[in-house]
Amino acid sequence: MTGTSGGLLGAAAVISCPHGGRATAATTSGTTVFIDGVPAATAAHSYVVTGCPHTVDQVPMPCVAVRWTGSDTGVTVDGTPVLLDTSTAECFTAAFVPQGPPVVQAVQRKVTLR
Template identity: 65%
Template sequence: MSGSLLDTSAVIGCPHGGRAAPATTPTGGLRIAGAAVVTATAAYAVTGCPHIVDGVPSPCVSVRWTPDGSGITVDGAPVLLATSAAQCLSAALVPQGPPVVQAAQRKVTVR
């Protein structure tokens, strides 16, 4: 697996235009240019998703990440890469598509 390391400065959105960000700021761990590296333990929240299904609002509210298995960990948890598998979920935990990583840390690449 290879890809750019995700940190808290990464610009991530849901497939419908909402904004995804860590629900809480990671503490400790590794920082790159002051931004904390995000691990698989991070909970991501989505705000501003306008998704509607059959006339009923069904916004994305969270993102569930699956670590790549790169073997690289921070504080014992696998790091997330821009290429890590993920799914945006509604409040009812219905999958609504993968998040879109628009910008990620380019200074550190995992190979």
Template identity: 70%
Template sequence: MSGSLLDAGAVIGCPHGGRVTAATTPTGGVRIGGAAVATARHAYVVVGCPHTLDGVPTPCVTVRWTADGSGITVDGAPVLLDTSAALCFSAALVPQGPPVVLAAPRKVTAR
């Protein structure tokens, strides 16, 4: 799998327009332009998701990333790429679709 590395400055959204942010700030020794590389170890939350189902608000609240097969790790955790598989979930843990990487400001690629 190849793609651009995500860092703490990446702009990510849920499929309904909410904003994905790191609940635990990516830290570590590997940085891209001063920003820590994002890994699957960090927790991600969604804020501002307007999704409703039959008129009932069911916003995305978390994102779960699947470790990819790149073999690249930071502090033992797989790095996140703009092509990494993930799903957004509601508070009831219902999958609601994949997050959308809107901007990954750094152009470091992994192959």
């Protein structure tokens, strides 16, 4: 385990693209670890962005997805790295054009196992 630190993310964490679109967890099934009653977020979860207003030369280029890089904390859920509010990620357009990192507003919460 490295010296990485940060707050654990739950699937309900407030995440947005750099332009203000809202990112939400699209997949959370099978999770056995919960934070404040919602599944703990892992690098395996998909995140969808809606409401991104970004344009380039007046052509809409909205963010539509967030892709996370698994952190090297050594903490996993079902063998998959957990996501922290400090985890590395990138927002992408539908054409997979990188748009910048997401903005994460999260606080570590009570963790329970089921």
